Amino acid sequence: MTSIPFDIVGFDLDGTLLDTSGDLAAAVNYAIATDGRPPFAVDAIRPFVGKGAKVMLERALSASGGYDEALLARMLPILLDYYEQNLAIHSVPYPGLMAAIEGLEKAGVKLAICTNKAERFTIPLLHQIGLFERFASVVGGDTLGVAKPDPAPIHEMVKRAGGGRTIFLGDTINDIAGARNAGIPSVAVSFGFLDGAVETLGADAVIDHFDELLPLLQNWPG
The missing domain is CATH 1.10.150.240 (Putative phosphatase; domain 2)
Structure with a gap:
């Protein structure tokens, strides 16, 4: 496998990792x-x-x-x-997510979450879906008392995951602006909870399916 030039891949939760x-x-x-x-x-x-x-x-x-x-x-x-x-009656990972997670783990990349969802919902939901143990850090919207697009939660996500070069995936302007404010590159997912054209978010790249994630990261410039 071609190496991935990131130590950490961070994700938003709703509309990015899971269709909730x-x-x-x-x-x-x-x-x-x-x-x-x-x-x-x-x-x-x-x-x-x-x-x-x-x-x-x-x-x-x-x-x-x-x-x-x-x-x-x-x-x-x-x-x-x-x-x-009733957190996980209908909620499911987006298509291709599990394969992408496995590929990232095999490449030695740590996975992390920064969501504006409160911890009281985030942590149980991840446990019920069976994904909690796959992530090196999980930061919720109330973990620090501030939420994206403030960069502090993303910085905390990176810190708790051990630090290193990070990229962040999300589906809203809060995600993409949060990554920009934190000084890290971003990828927008077009299948999430968009309230406009995905191109207007201003991400560094866009994916339409998780099958595209590993090739995108393997070929990331620099």
């Missing part, structure tokens, strides 16, 4: 049903995802009749509690 849209949609639908609102299809909720549970709920409420702050404040804990109890 089914479980997030179920949580949204459970919450809005308490206000008598009809459920969304999973495909309709995907564009709401990517900037945290509160924004996801705000978008769903806006699209289903509007809301005020009191309604949002009542519904958000309902959504979060339901989601915490």
